[in-house]
Every structure is written in C-alpha cells, then in structure tokens.
Amino acid sequence: MDLKFKNIDKKAILLWRINGLILTLILGVISLLIYKIFSVFWGNIGFGIMGITGILCVIIHPFFEYKQWKYGIFEDKIEILHGIYFNKHIIVPISKIQYLNISQGPIQKKLNLSSVQIFTAGNEVEIEAISYVESKKIVNLINDVINNNEVAENERE
Amino acid sequence: MKENKVERNHFFTVIYNIINSYFRIFIPMLMLFIFKAEIRVSEHIIKIFIVSIIFLIFSALTNILKWKKTIYYIYEGKIYSKKGIFFIKEKEIQISNIYSVDLEQKFINRMLNIAKIKIDTGNSSENEAEIELFLKLHEAKSIKNKLTGKVCNEELNKKENLKENYYKLDKKSLILYGLTKVKFGIGFVVILTVYNFIDDYLSFILKDELLKINDIVNSSTIRNYSFDTLIKGILLFLILYLIIIILFSVIKSFIKLYDYSISRSDSNINIKYGLFDVKNYSFDVEKISGVFITQTFIQQILNLKTIEVEVVGYGNEKNEVKVLYPLVNENKMNEILSNILYDYYKVNKVNKVQNSTKFRFIRVRFIVGLIIQIILFFVFYKFNLVIYSSVGLLIILYMCLDGYFEYRNSGYYLNDKLIVLQYGGFKKRRAMVLLNKVESAMLNQSVFQKNKKLNDLGIVIQGNSFGKEIKTKNLNEKDGLIIFNKLFSN
Numbered sequence: 001m002d003l004k005f006k007n008i009d010k011k012a013i014l015l016w017r018i019n020g021l022i023l024t025l026i027l028g029v030i031s032l033l034i035y036k037i038f039s040v041f042w043g044n045i046g047f048g049i050m051g052i053t054g055i056l057c058v059i060i061h062p063f064f065e066y067k068q069w070k071y072g073i074f075e076d077k078i079e080i081l082h083g084i085y086f087n088k089h090i091i092v093p094i095s096k097i098q099y100l101n102i103s104q105g106p107i108q109k110k111l112n113l114s115s116v117q118i119f120t121a122g123n124e125v126e127i128e129a130i131s132y133v134e135s136k137k138i139v140n141l142i143n144d145v146i147n148n149n150e151v152a153e154n155e156r157e
Numbered sequence: 158m159k160e161n162k163v164e165r166n167h168f169f170t171v172i173y174n175i176i177n178s179y180f181r182i183f184i185p186m187l188m189l190f191i192f193k194a195e196i197r198v199s200e201h202i203i204k205i206f207i208v209s210i211i212f213l214i215f216s217a218l219t220n221i222l223k224w225k226k227t228i229y230y231i232y233e234g235k236i237y238s239k240k241g242i243f244f245i246k247e248k249e250i251q252i253s254n255i256y257s258v259d260l261e262q263k264f265i266n267r268m269l270n271i272a273k274i275k276i277d278t279g280n281s282s283e284n285e286a287e288i289e290l291f292l293k294l295h296e297a298k299s300i301k302n303k304l305t306g307k308v309c310n311e312e313l314n315k316k317e318n319l320k321e322n323y324y325k326l327d328k329k330s331l332i333l334y335g336l337t338k339v340k341f342g343i344g345f346v347v348i349l350t351v352y353n354f355i356d357d358y359l360s361f362i363l364k365d366e367l368l369k370i371n372d373i374v375n376s377s378t379i380r381n382y383s384f385d386t387l388i389k390g391i392l393l394f395l396i397l398y399l400i401i402i403i404l405f406s407v408i409k410s411f412i413k414l415y416d417y418s419i420s421r422s423d424s425n426i427n428i429k430y431g432l433f434d435v436k437n438y439s440f441d442v443e444k445i446s447g448v449f450i451t452q453t454f455i456q457q458i459l460n461l462k463t464i465e466v467e468v469v470g471y472g473n474e475k476n477e478v479k480v481l482y483p484l485v486n487e488n489k490m491n492e493i494l495s496n497i498l499y500d501y502y503k504v505n506k507v508n509k510v511q512n513s514t515k516f517r518f519i520r521v522r523f524i525v526g527l528i529i530q531i532i533l534f535f536v537f538y539k540f541n542l543v544i545y546s547s548v549g550l551l552i553i554l555y556m557c558l559d560g561y562f563e564y565r566n567s568g569y570y571l572n573d574k575l576i577v578l579q580y581g582g583f584k585k586r587r588a589m590v591l592l593n594k595v596e597s598a599m600l601n602q603s604v605f606q607k608n609k610k611l612n613d614l615g616i617v618i619q620g621n622s623f624g625k626e627i628k629t630k631n632l633n634e635k636d637g638l639i640i641f642n643k644l645f646s647n
Contacts, residue, residue: 077645087607089600093645096596121619122446122596123626 005070005081011111012069012129013062018107020057027053071127073141078118080125094145096120102135118142163228166291167271174220175213183212229290231303236276238288248288254278256444257470258301259286260437262294267435272297276304277470286470305425305439322496326417326483334414334463334484335407337455347401414483421497428481436477440468446594446618447627448481448501450490450587457562457585462490467620501589504577507568514611514631515564522560526553559583567629569614571640576616578629588627592644594618599626600641602634610634614641 027050035043061084070081078097080090101117108114114135116127127138187205191198198205219242227240236255239247259275266272274297275286292300326334415432421442428438449465456462464481472479482493491503530549537545559582566585570577576595579587595616602612614637615628632640 083601085604087602089602089641090597091599091641091645092597120596120617122617123624125597 005072005079008066008069008071008127008129009113009131009134010066011113011131013066015107015111015113015129016062016065017058020054020062023057024050024054069128073138075145078125078142080127090125092118092120092125094142095149097142097146100139100142102132102139104132163230165228166224167293168224169269169271170291171217171220171224173265174223175216178216178220179209179213183209183216229288231300236288236304238290250276250278250287252304255304257438257440257468258304259439259470260297260301262431262435262437264433266291270294272437274300275470286474301439305441322421324419324482324493324497326414330484331411331414331417332407333461335410336403337453337459337461337484338410339402339406339455341402347405348398410483413478414480417480417483419482419493419497426481426497438471440471442498442500444468445498446620447588447590448494448498449479450589452585454562454583461486464490464493467618469619469621472621500591501575504570504575504587504589507570507577507579507587508636510564510567510629510631511611511633513609515561517605517609517611517631518564518567519557519560522556522563523553526556563630567631569629569632569636569640571643576640576644578614578616578627580627580629590616590618590627595644598641598644600637606631612637616644 027046031043031046031050034046064084065082068082068084068087072079076094078092078094080088080092082088098119098121101119102114103117104114108129112132113129114132115129116135116138118125118127127135130138187208190196222242223240226242226245227238229236229238231237231252234252235249236252237247237249239245255276255278257275257277259277261273261275262271263273270293271291272294274290274292276288276290277286290297290300412432414430417430418428420427424442425439426442428436430436445466445468447467449467451463451465452461453463462485463483464485465479466481467479471477481498485493494501494503529552533545533549561582562585563580563582566579566581568577568579573592575589575591577587577589579585596619597617599615599617600612601615606612610633611631612634613628613630614632615626617624617626
C-alpha cells in the first residue's frame with residue numbers, strides 16, 4: 001500500500017491566480033456599473049470588496065492553498081486535505097465510488113492541468129489542478145482497485 | 158396480467174390533461190390577452206368560443222398521441238417504459254434496483270378509482286420519479302406488489318402482523334402534531350395573502366373600512382391614540398396572529414397526514430396517509446440511508462419527537478413529507494424503532510460536547526446576527542431607528558439562544574454498527590446512520606478551532622438532495638479523529 005500523500009501540480013498556483021484575477025475583474029465591472037448607475041456610496045464599497053478580493057485571491061491565497069492541498073489514494077480509500085481558514089479532511093471509501101470524471105476548463109487546458117471529480121451516491125469530491133497524465137493515472141488506479149475488489153468479492157461468494 | 162403485454166396509462170389521464178391545460182394554460186393566456194388589448198368580452202364571445210374549440214381539439218390530439226406513445230411493460234425482472242412524441246425517452250429499470258414504489262390518489266382520482274404509481278431508483282440527480290403511471294387502483298396495486306416482490310394478499314399480512322408491526326396515529330396526536338409544528342413566519346404569508354386578496358377583489362366593497370385601517374397603520378396618526386389603546390391593539394393583533402398560525406398549522410397537518418398508518422411486512426415498510434389526496438408508499442428497509450429524530454422547539458419542551466427517514470424517492474416532491482411517524486414520546490419511539498426499524502436500536506446516551514465550547518456556539522451566531530444588523534442598518538437607518546434597534550436586538554437574542562440550544566443538543570455516539578450525530582438549536586435533530594450507509598466523511602477545523610483543539614465532524618449519505626452534509630460541530634479533536642478513523646475501518 002502506498003501510504004503517502006501527494007501534492008498537486010505546482011502550476012495550480014498560477015491557475016488560481018488567473019481565476020482570482022478574473023473574479024476581481026468581474027467584481028470591478030459590477031462595482032463600476034453600481035457606481036455609475038445607482039449610488040456612489042455602494043459603488044465605493046464594491047471597489048473596496050474588489051481590492052480585498054484582489055489581494056487575497058491573486059496574491060496571498062494561491063500560495064497557501066497550494067501548501068495545504070494534499071491527496072492520497074490508498075488501498076480502500078481516498079483522502080483529501082485542503083483549506084486555509086478551514087482545514088478540511090475528506091475520506092471517500094473506494095467501495096462507495098459511483099463514477100469518476102476528468103474535467104478541464106479552457107485555462108486548465110492551456111496550462112495542461114485537469115481535475116478529477118469523484119462521485120459517490122451522496123456527494124461529489126474534487127481533486128483540483130493536477131496534470132492530465134496524473135489524473136488519467138488516478139482514474140485508472142481507482143478503476144483497478146474497484147475491479148480487484150469486485151473480483152475478490154465474487155471469489156468469496 | 159400477462160408478462161409481456163404492452164400496457165398504457167388509464168384513458169382518464171387524457172381527459173384530465175385536456176381539462177387541466179385548458180384551465181392552466183389557455184384561460185390565463187386569454188385573460189392576459191384580454192387585459193393587455195383591452196377587449197370587451199361581450200363583443201367577442203363567439204371568437205373566444207371558436208379559439209377555445211380550436212385549442213381543445215389541438216390539445217386533445219396531442220394528448221391522445223402522447224397517451225398512445227406512452228407505454229410500459231414488465232418482463233424478465235425489468236420494467237420498461239417509453240414516452241414522448243418528438244423526443245422519445247426509453248427507460249429500462251431492473252426491478253432489484255427500485256428503491257421505492259408509491260401510490261398516490263388525488264381527490265378526483267379517488268372518485269374514479271384511479272391511482273398514480275411512482276417508481277424511483279436510487280438516482281437523486283432528477284427531482285422527479287423515474288417512472289410515473291396512471292392506472293386503475295387494482296392494477297396499480299398488483300404492479301406495486303410485483304415490483305416490491307411481495308405476496309399479493311395485503312389484508313392477510315396485515316392481520317398476521319396486526320399487533321406488532323402496525324401503528325396508527327389517532328386524531329388527538331395528529332392535532333397535537335399540528336400544534337407542535339407551528340411555524341411563526343407562516344402567519345405573515347397568510348395575512349399578506351388575505352390582505353392582497355381583500356385589496357384586489359373586495360376593495361370596492363370594503364373601501365371605508367380599509368381606509369380606517371390605513372389610518373391606524375399610518376404612523377403619524379398613531380400618536381393620536383393613547384398608550385393604552387396602542388398596547389391593547391398590539392395584544393389583540395398578537396392573539397389574532399397566534400390563532401391564525403395555530404389554526405393554519407393544525408388544519409394543514411390534519412388534511413395532509415389524516416389516517417396515518419405504518420406497517421412492516423418482511424423487509425417492506427408501508428406508509429399510508431392523507432384526507433383528500435391519499436398517498437401510499439412502500440420501500441425496502443435496506444434502502445433507508447438514515448433515520449432522523451427531529452424535534453421542533455415546542456416538541457423539545459414537551460419531550461415529543463418526530464421520526465423521519467431518508468430514502469431516495471420518499472418525500473422528494475412538493476407537499477410530501479419524509480415522516481416515518483409523526484409524533485411519539487420516548488417510549489413509543491423505542492417501541493417503533495424496535496418493532497419496525499430494528500437495525501436502528503435505541504440509543505440511550507449520546508456523548509455531549511465539552512462545556513468549554515458553549516461560548517463558541519453562541520459567539521458564531523452572535524457574529525452572524527451582528528453582520529445581518531450592519532447590513533440592515535444601512536437599509537433602515539433613515540426610516541425608524543427605534544424599530545430598527547428593537548428588531549435588531551430580538552434577532553441577535555434569537556441567534557444567541559439558537560447557539561446555546563445547539564450547544565446543549567450537540568452530541569455523538571458510535572458503536573460497531575451505527576453512528577449517531579446530534580445537532581441543531583431550535584430545531585433539534587438526531588441522525589442515526591448505519592456505518593455501511595456512510596458515503597463519505599469529512600473533518601473540518603477552522604483556524605480558531607485549531608487553538609482550542611476542536612473540530613467539526615460531517616458525514617454524507619445518499620438522499621433526495623445531493624451533497625447534503627450531516628454535521629456536528631465543535632467535537633473534541635481527539636474524539637473527532639477516533640470516530641473519523643473508525644468509520645471506514647471495517
């Protein structure tokens with residue numbers, strides 16, 4: 001059993017910075033519209049929120065988020081650790097996995113990144129920003145584990 | 158019924174759909190058109206009549222075609238259905254994959270002895286039943302029995318298990334249930350609706366009275382009344398308000414859950430209720446992903462409980478409930494659990510969270526309340542500072558009390574089969590989940606919790622809403638970790 005947590009791809013920092021920048025720009029446009037159309041006061045508050053979002057999401061968060069993000073695929077379960085203000089530790093037993101998705105947005109595609117979505121009957125868990133090759137590997141690995149488990153179960157019966 | 162015969166919905170559905178579409182689609186559109194174009198109805202009555210006829214013929218043709226194209230049959234342990242005129246939807250469901258089969262009779266269906274049968278699988282991505290059919294009652298019943306793999310003779314089963322596995326709610330408990338489920342917000346909705354109705358339709362009759370009420374409501378004239386009359390007025394209003402919400406709640410639960418009965422035969426649970434619209438559900442005990450004991454604030458005071466279950470397909474539509482048994486006391490709850498849901502045996506003692514977390518629960522609510530206050534302040538400070546600050550204080554007090562009750566209610570319990578998580582403030586919930594039904598688990602720790610060595614434990618089960626988390630907050634870090642690691646160790 002491979003008892004090691006792995007880090008996600010280092011390019012994730014860049015990806016999150018780009019995402020943060022887009023979010024900041026959208027907030028900027030909305031604030032500008034509010035400023036021009038409704039009220040100067042609320043517009044200024046909007047710009048304030050935009051500034052804070054910009055500093056946090058573009059400069060500070062991505063670095064720390066990357067440091068926190070870890071995932072491990074073990075014999076019978078997948079574990080994920082992430083979060084800055086709220087540390088989250090998630091366990092998904094492999095026997096409960098219904099299906100897997102590899103998804104890739106336009107920016108992720110440019111950076112050759114992808115994310116693996118793991119679906120159980122109750123919820124969805126995502127391993128963000130890993131290289132496409134790695135995500136293929138993960139999906140194959142999990143599929144193998146599921147198949148092996150099934151074979152073992154059939155033999156037992 | 159022969160195994161491979163192609164079957165269709167009852168023909169009544171065609172007539173029902175035609176009438177329904179006429180009143181739901183045609184009439185409102187016509188009204189809209191008349192109002193917009195300012196047409197006098199009396200001058201164009203013949204035209205309206207002709208358009209109506211055309212609509213009805215068109216609607217009849219499409220509905221008959223739809224009826225003709227909607228077929229189903231049962232073969233080799235599968236149920237097959239096909240529907241749609243342009244976009245054809247075919248479905249084939251393994252009978253062993255069916256989670257719940259429900260019979261539902263609306264008031265009008267009951268007169269014609271027709272029932273709607275709903276078949277659900279464990280798929281929670283769509284918000285409606287997988288297959289819906291309208292059939293004669295006896296046909297629907299025989300299909301239900303076929304799909305749930307049960308012996309046909311329901312009556313016989315009932316008699317055999319009458320004492321142990323059959324429970325019926327009496328009328329007194331039902332009224333009590335209504336009383337304990339009073340929602341304080343609903344009164345505003347009722348009053349607003351009534352007021353709008355009066356304003357729209359009766360205003361020309363009650364014009365003078367309404368003007369008087371307006372005078373009273375208008376704040377500039379309030380000063381003309383003495384303090385005594387004002388207090389009396391407010392008291393009168395509060396009493397009226399209470400009567401309205403209590404009546405509303407009792408009548409609603411009476412109509413909805415009238416004649417509530419539950420029985421278990423083999424592994425099937427049967428639930429039946431309703432005054433006008435009778436609903437009849439059955440599902441396999443195996444398919445239950447969690448049992449919830451819920452208590453509203455009034456129920457907490459009276460020490461009464463409601464048992465709810467989470468089964469995909471049960472209680473996922475409008476006007477449906479997830480209730481397994483509406484109102485029980487401690488003894489009755491244990492009796493029902495041991496006779497009907499014996500896997501979920503009674504849990505006498507849950508481990509409470511530490512005393513020191515009390516202020517953490519309250520503080521979080523206080524901060525949320527304060528944030529709401531600050532937002533409201535910007536909206537209201539121009540109007541009336543007194544009303545703003547008194548409402549604000551009440552909201553903050555409510556939030557803090559909710560936090561305190563959540564602290565008192567929070568707890569957990571784990572053995573080798575079952576995990577129990579208890580949470581919720583004014584609305585207390587105890588979730589009981591078999592370990593093999595837990596889909597995934599999470600342990601959250603915020604920056605503030607880290608110092609105090611606390612964490613939140615959450616589990617996810619399969620249910621009607623995707624991704625809903627059951628969570629107990631502020632557990633001791635060690636306990637949280639122990640449970641977390643034990644969950645999937647077997």
